[in-house]
């Protein structure tokens with residue numbers, strides 16, 4: 001049970017559940033046939049699965065190797081995972097409601113507010129994975145590969161352009177465009193991180209480090225640092 005908790009948590013976090021489990025136990029003795037049904041039921045209970053999604057087979061190793069010589073036992077488990085939702089542990093229906101709610105009344109759904117960052121981080125993680133997989137891919141077939149092949153300056157330029165587009169649409173109060181351009185910006189930022197070998201966790205850690213610190217005090221400190229640098233420059237010139 002304890003061993004199952006961690007993979008179960010990771011699976012749920014990423015929006016998957018076990019669809020089917022197929023277990024094969026390989027051993028000479030004891031014969032499992034009389035116990036098979038009980039073992040199946042125990043596994044199903046442990047994993048919280050309907051009984052018909054758990055299959056258990058037992059076979060011998062025909063006197064070969066340590067298993068066949070009855071010195072050890074083997075076990076293979078094939079697990080089929082299926083996606084539950086885009087937002088991890090939220091049900092498909094809840095999520096459809098959330099998407100509708102957020103489109104019509106962005107401020108109205110408590111559930112949306114609770115799940116929104118699971119949804120965002122799971123999506124960013126998948127996109128980041130695809131971006132990483134595009135290294136060295138054909139630039140004719142992939143925008144990401146094209147950006148990688150053009151290099152850091154081009155990627156940085158796209159980040160700048162997309163950020164500016166978000167800002168321009170925001171001051172014109174075009175919220176739909178801000179949503180679209182924000183997606184462009186986040187995607188291009190992920191490409192930049194990937195190109196620079198920056199791990200998303202580094203950015204998360206930086207944000208976490210700032211939690212609870214006043215942004216205004218931080219700004220004053222930054223301005224003081226800038227003033228010191230300017231003064232040093234003036235003294236040197």
Ligand SMILES: N=c1c2ncn([C@@H]3O[C@H](COP(=O)(O)OP(=O)(O)OP(=O)(O)O)[C@@H](O)[C@H]3O)c2ncn1[C@@H]1O[C@H](COP(=O)(O)O)[C@@H](O)[C@H]1O
Pocket residue numbers: 127130131134141142143144145161165183184187
């Ligand atoms: N999220 C994105 C994504 N967002 C934007 N873009 C591309 O970024 C480019 C933006 O270029 P521009 O700024 O010139 O866009 P534009 O069309 O002129 O738009 P505006 O000027 O009107 O804003 C377009 O080609 C978009 O298709 C993206 N390309 C890829 N992804 C993700 O990356 C994955 C891999 O993509 P490929 O590498 O192309 O296979 C995709 O499956 C997506 O998940």
